[in-house]
Amino acid sequence: MNVPGAWYLTIAALMFCIGAIGLLVRRNALVMFMCVELMLNAVNLTFVTYARMLDDIGGQVFVFFTLVVAAAEVVIGLALIVSIFRRRQGATADDVSLLRG
Amino acid sequence: MEWAVFLVFAVAALAGSGGVVMARKPVHAALSLVLTLFCVAVFFVLQGAHFLAAVQVIVYAGAIVILFLFVIMLLGIDQEDVLDEPLPAQRPLAIAVGVALFAGLLLVAKILQPTGATASRGSATQGDVANVERVARSLFTDFLWPFEITSALLVIAVVGAVVLARRGGSGRLLDEEEHVGAGSDAGPEAALEHPGARGVPEESA
Numbered sequence: 001m002n003v004p005g006a007w008y009l010t011i012a013a014l015m016f017c018i019g020a021i022g023l024l025v026r027r028n029a030l031v032m033f034m035c036v037e038l039m040l041n042a043v044n045l046t047f048v049t050y051a052r053m054l055d056d057i058g059g060q061v062f063v064f065f066t067l068v069v070a071a072a073e074v075v076i077g078l079a080l081i082v083s084i085f086r087r088r089q090g091a092t093a094d095d096v097s098l099l100r101g
Numbered sequence: 102m103e104w105a106v107f108l109v110f111a112v113a114a115l116a117g118s119g120g121v122v123m124a125r126k127p128v129h130a131a132l133s134l135v136l137t138l139f140c141v142a143v144f145f146v147l148q149g150a151h152f153l154a155a156v157q158v159i160v161y162a163g164a165i166v167i168l169f170l171f172v173i174m175l176l177g178i179d180q181e182d183v184l185d186e187p188l189p190a191q192r193p194l195a196i197a198v199g200v201a202l203f204a205g206l207l208l209v210a211k212i213l214q215p216t217g218a219t220a221s222r223g224s225a226t227q228g229d230v231a232n233v234e235r236v237a238r239s240l241f242t243d244f245l246w247p248f249e250i251t252s253a254l255l256v257i258a259v260v261g262a263v264v265l266a267r268r269g270g271s272g273r274l275l276d277e278e279e280h281v282g283a284g285s286d287a288g289p290e291a292a293l294e295h296p297g298a299r300g301v302p303e304e305s306a
Binding site: 006011037041055060065086 | 103104107111119121124127130131134135137138141144145147148150152154160161164169172175176192193194196198202203205207209210222223224226227233236239240244247256257258262266
């Protein structure tokens, strides 16, 4: 274990912030969803890094559950995107403004 | 050696996540996402989490990104994204929020102190037990109940996806909203798609 955990944590934090910026900047619903996946993965990397640093297997088990929940979330989210954008040309999130006052 | 692998894949991971954000086409964003997820799997291997690395490649890079590509294909949105902003202040503000988030994360990591208590779920590295066996032992003893719940969660997700994506199912609400909004869109096919919507009074007459 040569590389200290702080390096992994920095990479994970950078990935998380890039994902957050993408979520705020992009307008395509699918790309926004991919940015959410990016943020989830950064958190997973943080979990595994702390599991190694603190020598606790519980962090890795939690990543397993995160993966399951992420899979379920992707399935439901993509089904929603398909049913909303089936009749439109693009998938721009700005077009969905039914709840606007 | 480990440093070399780490540095190469760290650069690749950051380049991939930058590609997700900046790619003009959704397909390119999805492929950049594959690159990033694979690099994270390499990081898992470097840190001894072999089981999670395998699951990461199979579930994330294998299943989830393929699902994304299927949806891109299904919706036919492979044209280039419009990248000009209706709100001029949004992009600098978003970058400022991202930088502030990074600073906050570094601050938290700096002031966070591990208590030094021994692991309650078992060690991750000590001894000569393989990683898969460690994860399995914790998963099927301490986390048995949550593990069973996840199966219910997956079944609910599958049923929900089928109900949502089915034509004329409970997606009908969304579709009819669309017809009211678009007007010209509602042709004869729409009437065929929802026979229950207007067919009942005609049958009784």
